[in-house]
Amino acid sequence: MSSTEEKGVEAIIWRDDHLLLLDQRALPEEEVYLSYHDSGAVASAITDMVVRGAPAIGVAAAYGVVLAARESFKVTPGTWKTTLANQIQVLADARPTAVNLFWALDKMKGVIDKLDPETPPQDALLKIAIEIHESDVAANRTMGEFGADLIAETQDAGRSVMTHCNTGALATGGFGTALGVIRTAFEKGLIDHVHADETRPWFQGARLTAWELMREGIPVSLNVEGAAAHIMKTQDVSWVVVGADRITANGDVANKIGTYNLAVLALHHGVRFMVVAPTSTIDMSLEHGDDIPIEERGREEIVNVKGHQIAPEKVEVFNPVFDVTPADLIDVIVTERGVVERPTVEKMKLLMSNDRLH
């Protein structure tokens, strides 16, 4: 079986009657799965980034709803839908930027509304959560092919690509979005090398992307984010390939902090910029990226590295963990429904009105 078909690492596993999450805080030194039997703990796991990555957050939250539904029906059988709604809100409050969280919760709520209040809900909801999980993996494989086709068309531009943060199996239901494109392109012999930046302050690139690519034998070099311009200038980088946490109706993209930097640098160096995201990441209710809530996280993420203080004790810190790349800096948005070149409102509306453009 080719590497693009192999399951790869699993960040999220439903096992018997509970959820297992690979603790991404411990990687790459330790591969530890934590068990979850209640939705409040799943919400904390999302906030604390045990599980992270826009699609992965949605998948984990969907399983969290299953856990909450089982508990709600057991504890308050007569009013379980009300109790469950409160638990779903706790999940919704876990992190603000990745719209996949709210997309998954809305999908589960739509099913809950139709359920017979006298019947235990968990089996019906588990079926939906599994569908959400499996459809994410299928979408990633489809996007992998679409994105690799685009890289195939630009072979003259270079044989290496650059990526940011982690958009692999760890950030999704499996296989990955931007890393899914990179895996597929490598499998097809379209690229020889990946430049992965460390992605401070949480080091998703250093700790997760480098780990995912090395375990599959995909050539990767790790660089500090400050090296991006030099690499684009001196290495044969054809594409910057990144994921997304929320894409608005005009094609603006919220993604890990530092993505906007890479888009500006890519334009300056004539490097193409590809965003890879399932349509569960698209929020047509927001007209443009300025409306996207940008999560700010704690000071400890910046002033400490692995518990070692690297800045003055009382230094002021500003830690936005996402930024917004305007649509006019994006060459293409790859989704499972098709590819949008030079995104505009009209093209995004067309994408979302078709089940599949291709």
Ligand SMILES: CSC[C@H]1O[C@H](OP(=O)(O)O)[C@H](O)[C@@H]1O
């Ligand atoms: C496949 S999208 C992953 C997306 O999520 C990451 O953020 P975080 O690690 O804080 O959850 C980053 O924005 C990635 O591009």
